[in-house]
Amino acid sequence: MTTSPPTPTLRLRQLAVAALLGTDRGGIAEASPQRLLDAAALAGAQARAGFKPRRVADRVPPCPTDTTPIAPRAAMATLQRMLTRPDPLLIEEWAELAQARGVRVAPAVVPALLAWWSTQPRRSPRIFAACGKTGPWLASLNPAWQRPVATETIPDDADALWGTGTPPERLALLRTVRAMAPARALAMVQSTWASDGAAERQSFVKELAVNCTADDEPFLESTLDERSRGVRHAAVGVLAGLPDSRFRQRMTDRLRAMIIVQGRAKRLIGKAAFTLEPPKALDPTWLRDGFDDKAGEAKGRRATWLQHTVAHAHRSVWLETTGLSASAVVAALAKDDYAQAALAGLFQSVMALPDPQWAAALVDHALDQKRIDVDSLSDLIAGVPQELAEQLALRCLKHASMPPADRWVLAAAVQHRWSTAFAAAAIPTLAAPVAANRSADRVSTVFAELSWIVPPQTAEPLIQALHAALDGEDNAFIRESISRLQLRSEMYKEFAT
Amino acid sequence: MRDWTTDQVLALAPDAASASAGQGLASEKKWSSLGRSDRAAWGLCQGSGKDPYQTRVDLAEGTCKCSCPSRKFPCKHGLGLLLVLAKNAGVFKQIAEPGWVAEWLDGRAARAEKAVAKANTPPREAPADPAAQAKRAAQRDARVMDGVAGCCLWLEDLLRRGLAAAQTAADGELERVAARMVDAQAPGLAVWVRRTAELLASGDGWEVRTLDHLGRLHLLLKAAERLAQLPPDLTAEVRTALGYNQSKDDVLAGPGVSDRWLALGQIIEDDDRLRTRRTWLLGRRTARWALLLDFAPGSAPLPAGIAPATELTAELAFYPGNLPCRALVNSAQPAGGTGLAPASSADQSIEQALARYANALAANPWIARWPLFLNSLQLANAGNRWWIADPAGDTLPLAPAFQAGPPLWRLLAASEGRPMCLLVEWDGFTAVPLTLFDDQACLPLTGGALP
Numbered sequence: 001m002t003t004s005p006p007t008p009t010l011r012l013r014q015l016a017v018a019a020l021l022g023t024d025r026g027g028i029a030e031a032s033p034q035r036l037l038d039a040a041a042l043a044g045a046q047a048r049a050g051f052k053p054r055r056v057a058d059r060v061p062p063c064p065t066d067t068t069p070i071a072p073r074a075a076m077a078t079l080q081r082m083l084t085r086p087d088p089l090l091i092e093e094w095a096e097l098a099q100a101r102g103v104r105v106a107p108a109v110v111p112a113l114l115a116w117w118s119t120q121p122r123r124s125p126r127i128f129a130a131c132g133k134t135g136p137w138l139a140s141l142n143p144a145w146q147r148p149v150a151t152e153t154i155p156d157d158a159d160a161l162w163g164t165g166t167p168p169e170r171l172a173l174l175r176t177v178r179a180m181a182p183a184r185a186l187a188m189v190q191s192t193w194a195s196d197g198a199a200e201r202q203s204f205v206k207e208l209a210v211n212c213t214a215d216d217e218p219f220l221e222s223t224l225d226e227r228s229r230g231v232r233h234a235a236v237g238v239l240a241g242l243p244d245s246r247f248r249q250r251m252t253d254r255l256r257a258m259i260i261v262q263g264r265a266k267r268l269i270g271k272a273a274f275t276l277e278p279p280k281a282l283d284p285t286w287l288r289d290g291f292d293d294k295a296g297e298a299k300g301r302r303a304t305w306l307q308h309t310v311a312h313a314h315r316s317v318w319l320e321t322t323g324l325s326a327s328a329v330v331a332a333l334a335k336d337d338y339a340q341a342a343l344a345g346l347f348q349s350v351m352a353l354p355d356p357q358w359a360a361a362l363v364d365h366a367l368d369q370k371r372i373d374v375d376s377l378s379d380l381i382a383g384v385p386q387e388l389a390e391q392l393a394l395r396c397l398k399h400a401s402m403p404p405a406d407r408w409v410l411a412a413a414v415q416h417r418w419s420t421a422f423a424a425a426a427i428p429t430l431a432a433p434v435a436a437n438r439s440a441d442r443v444s445t446v447f448a449e450l451s452w453i454v455p456p457q458t459a460e461p462l463i464q465a466l467h468a469a470l471d472g473e474d475n476a477f478i479r480e481s482i483s484r485l486q487l488r489s490e491m492y493k494e495f496a497t
Numbered sequence: 498m499r500d501w502t503t504d505q506v507l508a509l510a511p512d513a514a515s516a517s518a519g520q521g522l523a524s525e526k527k528w529s530s531l532g533r534s535d536r537a538a539w540g541l542c543q544g545s546g547k548d549p550y551q552t553r554v555d556l557a558e559g560t561c562k563c564s565c566p567s568r569k570f571p572c573k574h575g576l577g578l579l580l581v582l583a584k585n586a587g588v589f590k591q592i593a594e595p596g597w598v599a600e601w602l603d604g605r606a607a608r609a610e611k612a613v614a615k616a617n618t619p620p621r622e623a624p625a626d627p628a629a630q631a632k633r634a635a636q637r638d639a640r641v642m643d644g645v646a647g648c649c650l651w652l653e654d655l656l657r658r659g660l661a662a663a664q665t666a667a668d669g670e671l672e673r674v675a676a677r678m679v680d681a682q683a684p685g686l687a688v689w690v691r692r693t694a695e696l697l698a699s700g701d702g703w704e705v706r707t708l709d710h711l712g713r714l715h716l717l718l719k720a721a722e723r724l725a726q727l728p729p730d731l732t733a734e735v736r737t738a739l740g741y742n743q744s745k746d747d748v749l750a751g752p753g754v755s756d757r758w759l760a761l762g763q764i765i766e767d768d769d770r771l772r773t774r775r776t777w778l779l780g781r782r783t784a785r786w787a788l789l790l791d792f793a794p795g796s797a798p799l800p801a802g803i804a805p806a807t808e809l810t811a812e813l814a815f816y817p818g819n820l821p822c823r824a825l826v827n828s829a830q831p832a833g834g835t836g837l838a839p840a841s842s843a844d845q846s847i848e849q850a851l852a853r854y855a856n857a858l859a860a861n862p863w864i865a866r867w868p869l870f871l872n873s874l875q876l877a878n879a880g881n882r883w884w885i886a887d888p889a890g891d892t893l894p895l896a897p898a899f900q901a902g903p904p905l906w907r908l909l910a911a912s913e914g915r916p917m918c919l920l921v922e923w924d925g926f927t928a929v930p931l932t933l934f935d936d937q938a939c940l941p942l943t944g945g946a947l948p
Contacts, residue, residue, distance in 0.1 A: 012705055012708065012709060013705055015708055016660075016705040016707075016708040017704070019656060019659065019660050019704065020659055020660045020661045020704050021659045021661065022657055022659025022660075022661075023656055023657050024657050024659070025659070033652070033653040033654075033655075033656035033657050034653065036656050037653075037656060037712055038715070040709065040711065040715070041712035041713060041716040042712075044709040044713060045716075045858065045862050048854075048855075048858055048925040049854075049855040049859065050855070051851055051925065053847050053891035053892055053893055054884075054891075054892050054894075055890045055891065056879040056884050056886055056890070056892040057877075057890065058877050058878055058879045059875050059876070059886060059914075060875065060877060060878060060914040061914060062914035062915050063914050073502075073583075073584065074584045074585045076503070077503045077580065077584035078584070080503055080520075081520040081580075084516075084520045084521075085517075107910045107911055107913055108504070108907060108911040110910045111903060111906035111907050111909075111910045112903070114906075115903065115906070134910055137913075137914070138906065138909065138910055141878075141909065142906065483524075483526070486524070486526050487524065490524065490525075490526075494585075
């Protein structure tokens with residue numbers, strides 16, 4: 001039997017073992033360094049020149065054909081530029097524009113985008129979608145990009161995970177399920193309710209506020225009898241958002257009892273149309289509805305109870321009992337002993353379930369005050385739907401005695417992207433010069449917020465308004481905001497071409 | 498005029514910091530007086546100084562000139578200007594070149610002509626004292642031969658004690674040997690010795706790579722000992738490998754090869770001492786490879802070069818040797834092509850490309866890497882390793898840098914898993930992809946600033 005000589009590559013490996021130990025050790029065929037080096041030179045040259053490529057069958061499966069066109073070249077260049085200093089909101093907007101235009105990210109840029117996206121705490125599905133078919137295909141090849149993609153759906157083992165997961169895992173799962181299948185989420189919470197601790201119960205109840213319907217009410221109502229105050233308060237918070245809940249009905253009945261309407265005779269002699277009379281002592285059955293019997297002085301306690309009641313009662317009760325309009329009710333309340341608590345409750349009530357009439361009444365009342373409570377106004381504007389928010393904000397911006405810096409704050413309280421009509425009406429009111437240094441700082445902070453959310457078409461007028469307001473003052477922070485706004489406006493044009 | 502893409506511009510950046518700073522200037526809002534002509538683009542960029550910086554770019558070669566004090570080349574302004582151009586050429590007004598642009602371009606053209614004229618003039622007068630020159634040359638030869646002898650002794654000693662012992666020896670030992678080679682005026686040998694130190698620490702399979710390297714060094718030393726008996730072309734290769742420098746003037750004075758050259762790929766390598774840029778050109782007519790080498794010490798900027806994926810009509814002067822490959826550009830004009838390589842000039846199979854490599858090795862066994870230009874390659878993954886595979890099923894392993902991380906994902910994404918045309922550098926063991934070509938464009942895969 002003859003053995004064929006080893007291949008040059010194998011020969012080189014054998015020689016390397018000999019070389020490791022050195023020729024002084026002896027016991028090898030190439031006894032001298034010269035012979036070992038001669039043999040290595042020969043084997044090396046042969047191995048290189050006669051390199052036999054390996055046969056490998058496992059080709060990468062090709063990416064499914066994507067007929068969606070690639071984003072315009074300028075837009076791609078902007079995305080690459082943004083990825084050197086990523087700003088989640090701007091990249092999200094890029095993806096939004098790409099979606100609207102029906103285009104996708106160029107495949108060669110997808111890895112850089114996914115590498116950034118997969119490390120984000122909040123991963124926008126829209127950005128992933130902008131990668132087209134290259135996204136899922138690449139993610140299937142890179143384990144590091146698989147998990148973030150998978151969390152967008154309810155996992156197959158959801159029920160098992162709910163039973164055994166850690167508290168943060170369970171909460172994340174509940175959030176996902178509640179967004180996609182609300183009834184299933186409710187059933188999950190109920191299935192382990194008996195064995196869950198107070199802290200977990202409280203956090204689960206809070207999650208039920210998303211997609212909450214009358215179907216959730218019986219369970220939520222039952223949790224009002226929980227021993228834990230935290231759980232009860234969480235349930236109150238969720239029930240307050242359900243317009244026809246029994247909870248709200250009870251609060252309405254309580255409020256009705258607190259409104260004392262004056263007889264015709266008293267009104268004729270100039271007395272107020274009604275006064276407010278909260279109970280002197282708390283009915284113990286009220287405790288389950290979130291009333292607190294311990295807080296503050298006697299007078300303070302009564303005010304707290306009143307505010308809680310006003311915040312969660314149907315506002316129609318005011319009109320029924322007094323026969324007045326919303327703005328007349330607000331005007332009358334302002335003169336009551338409990339004015340502060342009642343108005344604060346009304347603000348809360350309107351933010352929870354907004355309607356234009358009441359919101360306008362509250363805004364008008366606030367604007368009539370000597371010292372305008374800008375913080376409450378901006379909270380209210382921020383808490384209502386966009387269309388209403390814009391109406392309210394415009395009411396404030398057009399108010400003659402509104403300080404210029406506060407105008408910026410109130411305009412920025414419209415947190416959604418401004419409508420073009422609102423932008424056109426609001427921006428001219430912002431151009432008035434602001435006075436002191438602190439106001440200027442405030443304006444530049446607000447402008448930074450606005451630079452992310454105003455429609456990009458309004459970039460130039462807004463920048464001019466800013467310069468007018470700050471009298472041309474300039475610093476790195478302002479420049480950064482301006483260039484962010486300009487970047488967005490360029491991006492918008494790049495997609496339009 | 499060529500069409501620049503963002504990737505091509507980023508590949509020009511000397512480092513990632515410059516690329517990032519360039520991206521910061523990649524908006525037309527940062528510029529004023531943007532303009533262009535057939536041969537150049539320019540603009541003004543307000544820096545920290547009183548006057549804005551004047552930035553201008555030669556569009557054919559991507560060479561930049563800027564009035565900023567940066568020592569980087571190209572500077573961030575040059576990159577920024579090119580990025581704006583790549584993004585939206587429309588914002589550059591087609592107007593007459595201002596003086597500061599025209600002067601620079603004319604100066605460049607004049608220098609290029611001068612270089613040609615210089616190359617075409619007959620060699621300088623013989624030196625005043627040929628005898629003294631011959632004596633100096635003989636002295637150097639004697640020193641180099643001492644170096645060769647010393648290197649032989651060191652190598653034998655290394656093999657006697659064994660590679661394992663060398664791996665654990667003090668770090669300074671190899672550096673001292675390398676320094677001795679420099680003293681002996683054989684800097685080429687110093688490079689071989691230093692490379693040994695790198696290979697000793699190169700991880701899994703290091704002993705095979707090290708022995709292979711030492712075998713080739715042994716071959717070089719033996720050739721050096723017999724230099725007088727070797728044919729002239731091989732003598733030239735050996736002398737180059739030992740570290741004899743050829744004067745550029747002598748090379749340029751030699752016969753040139755005219756062709757339309759495609760700059761197919763470029764790679765920049767850094768080590769502690771030296772930054773090296775290799776640019777691979779393929780002649781359209783001659784189907785010949787040429788390698789342009791540029792060096793910069795330490796962190797100094799590299800000289801202006803030819804941007805990857807450009808095409809130029811040029812006469813190249815090759816360094817003499819058995820396998821003339823390294824070249825200098827004698828006279829060049831942009832060819833005005835888009836820089837796209839027709840897949841027809843690429844090899845259709847790995848077997849074919851490796852046969853060319855074997856021929857190259859036969860001519861010069863010391864070549865460190867060789868370009869393989871291949872069509873219809875697909876990526877494959879087997880045994881936890883990534884490969885490039887041809888239609889026949891033959892595969893080459895990708896280099897460690899392309900086994901994971903951004904370079905791999907970028908290559909994968911750009912190929913979309915479909916057959917692609919690729920330029921790679923092959924070192925006998927693994928392949929480093931340099932450029933990917935498809936129907937419309939080419940994508941540099943390595944470069945100072947690519948993600």
